Amino acid sequence: MKLSTNLFGKSYRFRDLKAVMAKANEEKSGDQLAGIAAEDAKERVAAKLVLSEITLGDLRDHPLIPPEDDEVSRVIEEAVNERVFAEIRHWTVGELREYLLRQETGGEQLRRIGRGLTSEMVAAVAKLMSNLDLIQAAAKAEVVTACNGTLGHRGVLAGRAQPNHPSDSIQGVKASLFEALSYGIGDAVIGVNPVIDSGDSVRSLLEATKDVMTKWEIPTQNCVLAHVKTQMRAIRGGAPADLIFQSLAGTEKGNDAFGINVELLDEANELIHRQGTGAGPNLWYFETGQGSELSSEAHHGVDQLTLEARCYGLARRYRPFMINTVVGFIGPEYLYDSRQVIRAGLEDHFMGKLHGLPMGVDVCYTNHMKADQNDMDNLAVLLTAAGVNFLIGVAMADDCMLNYQSTSYHDIATLRETLGRRPAPEFEKWLVRMGLMENGKLTPLAGDPSLFM
Structure with missing residues (x-):
């Protein structure tokens, strides 16, 4: 799993997946208060670039909060549909974003893919989306x-x-x-x-x-x-x-x-x-x-x-x-x-x-x-x-x-x-x-x- 990139003539290396996820987030005062936010827009873009190339399998194999330490992690892990996940584990987060934005309105494929995702995968793809992306993708999903x-x-x-x-x-x-x-x-x-x-x-x-x-x-x-x-x-x-x-x-x-x-x-x-x-x-x-x-x-x-x-x-x-x-x-x-x-x-x-x-x-x-x-x-x-x-x-x-x-x-x-x-x-x-x-x-x-x- 690659955690570094070169951008704008500068090398960016992130400590671990938790740091990539935090610094790829859009600016939030809570992340700044916790001391985990990107230092500036350039570092945020670099983190997004690194995150976009990480696979869904890597995200699952490197849990941010290990299931043995946290019952919410265990609930999330136990809910994954293994058949769906096996089909997409080699996708990058960037490829997941492209898939979601290409889907037709109706939501069945979104619901199916969602069953194979952990919550960290869902968070990761949200970090790569613009506001309009978030609107477009969500508008396709019908949950009754x-x-x-x-x-x-x-x-x-x-x-x-x-x-x-x-x-x-x-x-x-x-x-x-x-x-x-x-x-x-x-x-x-x-x-x-x-x-x-x-x-x-x-x-x-x-x-x-x-x-x-x-x-x-x-x-x-x-x-x-x-x-x-x-x-x-x-x-x-x-x-x-x-x-x-x-x-x-x-x-x-x-x-x-x-x-x-x-x-x-x-x-x-x-x-x-x-x-x-x-x-x-x-x-x-x-x-x-x-x-x-x-x-x-x-x-x-x-x-x-x-x-x-x-x-x-x-x-x-x-x-x-x-x-x-x-x-x-x-x-x-x-x-x-x-x-x-x-x-x-x-x-x-x-x-x-x-x-x-x-x-x-x-x-x-x-x-x-x-x-x-x-x-x-x-x-x-x-x-x-x-x-x-x-x-x-x-x-x-x-x-x-x-x-x-x-x-x-x-x-x-x-x-x-x-x-x-x-x-x-x-x-x-x-x-x-x-x-x-x-x-x-x-x-x-x-x-x-x-x-x-």
């Missing part, structure tokens, strides 16, 4: 999942209704939820982030959202995004949960910081399939985000893009209904400005889709980042063009509980109208019955939450 409704059909842009409230007020949650529904948002999930991480609070929020779904016969699914252990207590106590949720990291040590491991996730998986209220078969909701492993000093010297890809390798073990990267939530220590956030959002979406996952994105930023709402509008348009399965909707794009900026309910409605996208098919039929949509367009009733009061 089913719970009470379906998600991921071509031409569909779904929205998660995120009706959070700073005191878990049921009345406040419902007020925000009614606004979401009035704009046609909530087909991905009605998902509440609780302030109080207790079984009783989670149960009351699940019951409240399920009551709204039942009363109005809404073909969607509910979820409360507490810690998985808290949700498990609520479900065992009879709470009506369609999906079970957990945030993921890309290393065993990172997941230790989240208070989870594969054994616990396996137990939760068995519980939601046995006692959950979702029709299935896909009953998980995962969230990720570049930089979480660095936050918990669990990155092993690996760059944040590659660690993010490893989150997807863990997630696909559970065949989730939905997964999204909360791309700009962690802060400027990891993604400094809008350029880095936009790049990360496109990378994450592409990598999730190549893993065969129903990928969404929380197009978001925090107020201490060098970004604004116009930047988020730009990323939302790019992701919609790339075929993102869903986006997150919060009232007025301002989450009053988590204190960050995302996309609003009417932003998602605008993206649908502008770029010719539709809600999930079952949900659209419901919107038509409610008089909120006609011929794929919102009616004058849209945006009035009093319809549900």
